[in-house]
Amino acid sequence: MTQxxxxxxxxxxxxxxxxxxxxxxxxxxxxxxxxxxxxxxxILKTMSFYGIIAVFLSFVIIGGDSDISTGASAGFSxxxxxxxxxxxxxxGMLGTPNxxxxxxxxxxxxxxxxxxxxxxxxxxxxxxxxxxxxxxCAMQYILNxxxxxxxxxxxxxxxxxxLIGFVxxxxxxGTAKVSVIFFLFLLALAAAYIVLTFTTAGRSVxxxxxxxxxxxxxxxxxxxxxFRNYMVLHAVVAVVGILNxxxxxxxxxxxxxxxxxxxxxACAIGGxxxxxxxxxxIGLLIGTFTLxxxxxxxxxxxxxxxxxxxxxxxxxxxVVVSDSIRSNRKVKA
Amino acid sequence: xxxxxxxxxxxxxxxxxxxVIALSNISFHVKKGEILGLIGExxxxxxxxxxxxxxxxxxxxxEGELFHEGRPVRFRSSHDAMKQGLGxxxxxxxxxxxxxxxxxxxxxxxxxxxxxxxxRMGELNRRAQRFLSEHHFALDPxxxxxxxxxxxxxxxxxxxxxxxxxxxxxxxxxTTALSQADVENLFAIVRQLKSKGTSVIFVTHKLEExxxxxxxxxxxxxxxxxxxxxxxxxxxxxxxxxxVGREITNxxxxxxxxxxEEILKVEHLTVLDPRIQNRNIVEDVSxxxxxxxxxxxxxxxxxxxxxxxxxxxxxxxxxxxxxxxNGQPVEIRSEADAIAHGINILTEDRKxxxxxxxxxIRFNVVMSNLKKIMNSNGLLSRTKEDEESNKxxxxxxxxxxxxxxxxxxxxxGNQQKVVMAKALHSDPRILLLDEPTKGIDVGxxxxxxxxxxxxxxxxxxIIMISSELPELIGMCDRFIxxxxxxxxxxxxxxxxxxxxxxxxxxx
Numbered sequence: 001m002t003q004x005x006x007x008x009x010x011x012x013x014x015x016x017x018x019x020x021x022x023x024x025x026x027x028x029x030x031x032x033x034x035x036x037x038x039x040x041x042x043i044l045k046t047m048s049f050y051g052i053i054a055v056f057l058s059f060v061i062i063g064g065d066s067d068i069s070t071g072a073s074a075g076f077s078x079x080x081x082x083x084x085x086x087x088x089x090x091x092g093m094l095g096t097p098n099x100x101x102x103x104x105x106x107x108x109x110x111x112x113x114x115x116x117x118x119x120x121x122x123x124x125x126x127x128x129x130x131x132x133x134x135x136x137c138a139m140q141y142i143l144n145x146x147x148x149x150x151x152x153x154x155x156x157x158x159x160x161x162x163l164i165g166f167v168x169x170x171x172x173x174g175t176a177k178v179s180v181i182f183f184l185f186l187l188a189l190a191a192a193y194i195v196l197t198f199t200t201a202g203r204s205v206x207x208x209x210x211x212x213x214x215x216x217x218x219x220x221x222x223x224x225x226x227f228r229n230y231m232v233l234h235a236v237v238a239v240v241g242i243l244n245x246x247x248x249x250x251x252x253x254x255x256x257x258x259x260x261x262x263x264x265x266a267c268a269i270g271g272x273x274x275x276x277x278x279x280x281x282i283g284l285l286i287g288t289f290t291l292x293x294x295x296x297x298x299x300x301x302x303x304x305x306x307x308x309x310x311x312x313x314x315x316x317x318x319v320v321v322s323d324s325i326r327s328n329r330k331v332k333a
Numbered sequence: 334x335x336x337x338x339x340x341x342x343x344x345x346x347x348x349x350x351x352x353v354i355a356l357s358n359i360s361f362h363v364k365k366g367e368i369l370g371l372i373g374e375x376x377x378x379x380x381x382x383x384x385x386x387x388x389x390x391x392x393x394x395x396e397g398e399l400f401h402e403g404r405p406v407r408f409r410s411s412h413d414a415m416k417q418g419l420g421x422x423x424x425x426x427x428x429x430x431x432x433x434x435x436x437x438x439x440x441x442x443x444x445x446x447x448x449x450x451x452x453r454m455g456e457l458n459r460r461a462q463r464f465l466s467e468h469h470f471a472l473d474p475x476x477x478x479x480x481x482x483x484x485x486x487x488x489x490x491x492x493x494x495x496x497x498x499x500x501x502x503x504x505x506x507x508t509t510a511l512s513q514a515d516v517e518n519l520f521a522i523v524r525q526l527k528s529k530g531t532s533v534i535f536v537t538h539k540l541e542e543x544x545x546x547x548x549x550x551x552x553x554x555x556x557x558x559x560x561x562x563x564x565x566x567x568x569x570x571x572x573x574x575x576x577v578g579r580e581i582t583n584x585x586x587x588x589x590x591x592x593x594e595e596i597l598k599v600e601h602l603t604v605l606d607p608r609i610q611n612r613n614i615v616e617d618v619s620x621x622x623x624x625x626x627x628x629x630x631x632x633x634x635x636x637x638x639x640x641x642x643x644x645x646x647x648x649x650x651x652x653x654x655x656x657x658x659n660g661q662p663v664e665i666r667s668e669a670d671a672i673a674h675g676i677n678i679l680t681e682d683r684k685x686x687x688x689x690x691x692x693x694i695r696f697n698v699v700m701s702n703l704k705k706i707m708n709s710n711g712l713l714s715r716t717k718e719d720e721e722s723n724k725x726x727x728x729x730x731x732x733x734x735x736x737x738x739x740x741x742x743x744x745x746g747n748q749q750k751v752v753m754a755k756a757l758h759s760d761p762r763i764l765l766l767d768e769p770t771k772g773i774d775v776g777x778x779x780x781x782x783x784x785x786x787x788x789x790x791x792x793x794x795i796i797m798i799s800s801e802l803p804e805l806i807g808m809c810d811r812f813i814x815x816x817x818x819x820x821x822x823x824x825x826x827x828x829x830x831x832x833x834x835x836x837x838x839x840x
Binding site: 197215220221 | 691755
């Protein structure tokens with residue numbers, strides 16, 4: 001029992017969980033508006049847009065690659081998907097009771113676009129053997145450019161009411177409501193947890209990320225695993241982009257532009273190992289929650305809000321360094 | 334007492350987290366101008382001891398004292414040890430590939446005058462030329478290192494260590510990657526150093542080298558000094574007995590396996606060189622393998638042995654061959670194909686491509702066939718995973734407290750057994766073993782041999798590659814000799830001796 005307790009205490013998830021509890025306790029004392037249902041629901045909603053992408057980015061990272069084009073991809077799909085809805089009047093179903101079918105069709109087309117974006121990234125990284133950072137950086141430029149070509153920098157609106165209605169709904173909790181996006185995040189986490197833990201596909205992701213040669217010698221098609229990671233990621237990113245456009249009621253070209261950094265920070269704090277082969281969804285949930293709790297905290301302390309990014313950077317360093325110190329110690333022993 | 338160049342007193346090194354005492358109370362000394370052999374099995378503590386001598390484990394991380402020329406020394410880093418006169422040549426080749434010989438030799442002291450910040454290439458080359466010819470190194474100062482052979486690189490590492498004028502030079506298994514000619518070259522340089530009064534600590538596990546080169550030998554076992562013999566007391570059996578701690582009467586266990594029908598037929602196997610155009614690394618190799626048979630692949634490094642079995646395992650995309658298993662022609666285009674056809678492989682470098690070192694035993698073992706631990710609902714089952722991994726831990730005698738032990742923390746022999754378990758988990762009928770006993774101690778070797786015999790008895794056929802001829806001769810039923818990618822001879826067990834096999838390699 002004590003042995004198990006020790007193991008639990010040594011885990012990364014435990015560490016950031018304590019950090020999370022510390023933030024909530026101390027901030028609630030400093031400002032009583034922090035520890036309220038309203039603030040909690042606001043944090044849950046904001047973090048979920050990023051969190052859903054972080055879940056699927058985790059697959060890429062655990063598989064030994066990385067991707068900095070998620071923000072650009074989300075922004076592109078937001079504009080592309082909403083423009084598609086507008087141009088086709090939701091496949092001619094705008095305003096009819098079947099409006100949502102049209103919306104879903106548009107989202108599916110955007111997802112197909114996402115699959116292509118992911119395949120493009122994977123083609124560069126896996127087949128042309130480009131470093132992931134460079135390849136996805138190039139993709140980021142391409143997508144940002146295409147987005148402007150589509151919109152000429154203008155906002156895409158008005159969006160169909162059923163899309164806005166869907167994204168903005170929630171389950172009432174006290175004076176606030178828990179956003180539907182948070183439930184989608186939980187759903188993504190649960191699905192990813194099951195895939196990573198209980199399926200051969202998930203096992204192959206871990207093996208590919210920890211030792212690609214060993215994985216292929218074990219009969220795993222590592223190229224397929226890496227292609228799949230990228231393609232699924234960008235298909236999901238497309239959906240999140242459109243949902244986010246729905247939330248702000250317009251396909252703004254500025255949507256998600258800086259998201260990729262925040263998403264990577266969420267993965268890092270959540271214990272997804274950037275050298276590949278390790279990480280889990282429980283850590284990712286706590287990590288994402290922690291990151292956005294800190295983000296929100298600065299506003300409540302009443303100090304310069306520009307310090308927010310500095311603070312996030314420092315936390316990122318501390319959490320990741322403490323993790324690598326602990327894992328290095330394990331290897332030596 | 335005073336003419337001890339180096340003396341170690343009561344060195345103890347513990348790894349408290351792993352609960353291991355790697356060295357306990359080690360004392361030894363080296364006299365001026367002496368070549369001391371340090372011999373021991375893998376895991377005896379040689380590497381740990383060298384890391385202390387070389388300042389990798391700094392003072393305070395171990396107990397006991399080191400004396401250099403009578404004075405106590407406490408190294409703060411490897412660089413510190415080097416500056417204090419302790420030269421060290423690690424086992425792995427570690428050179429700067431894109432720089433020249435001269436730059437590699439003098440890196441860290443490119444200027445003779447350390448106050449000057451700039452240096453001229455021509456001057457450096459001349460200085461390197463003087464230095465290299467003085468010590469009889471046959472190396473060209475201006476040559477870029479990546480064009481050199483492994484033997485030359487090894488010599489370069491020795492030259493680099495000598496350039497600091499050490500009073501003691503430590504060589505850690507320097508001959509592992511060398512050809513016979515290179516070995517003699519190295520020995521000549523070592524003897525010459527000795528004649529100039531430099532002391533040498535020569536670490537090896539090859540007895541022949543101890544007999545040929547050293548003045549005294551200290552034997553380590555289980556982190557303790559077992560014995561030290563002067564040259565006049567050298568006795569092969571006694572040293573082996575000290576190393577192993579028990580008498581190994583029958584290293585290669587007997588086996589009584591009836592060899593059955595032909596199971597594998599490979600015809601005209603040709604593998605294109607992945608890097609160089611119009612060159613084949615394996616050319617027109619044909620062979621057969623029978624049920625329960627152990628076929629040995631003999632050849633020098635670079636003869637194409639590993640490439641042949643890798644091609645058979647589907648690792649190459651550019652190859653052609655007619656392969657038949659049980660008389661049925663099969664197409665092997667990927668590793669997954671090979672596994673599906675009942676072939677599995679044990680690669681030479683288990684740490685590089687055989688294991689997920691930071692994962693546990695269970696995770697590694699089941700990797701080669703995840704379908705086997707699936708429930709009927711298509712999800713992986715922890716229970717089945719435990720059952721399977723525990724089964725192999727028992728069968729192969731993997732020594733670990735549980736199947737959740739991290740593989741990096743296992744000894745070399747046990748790691749190799751985990752790789753073996755992983756291969757067996759896919760239920761292979763043909764097992765390809767590439768240097769299955771490389772870098773593991775004699776006791777574990779014998780266990781691996783017993784496992785091999787057991788597998789042959791179960792009707793599995795084995796192709797084995799080994800650089801140790803006695804091992805091949807002891808284990809195999811038939812031999813195929815490869816040279817420059819071509820099959821040059823097929824030799825039966827009755828005719829196989831070290832001499833016949835070796836001479837076939839040079840045909």
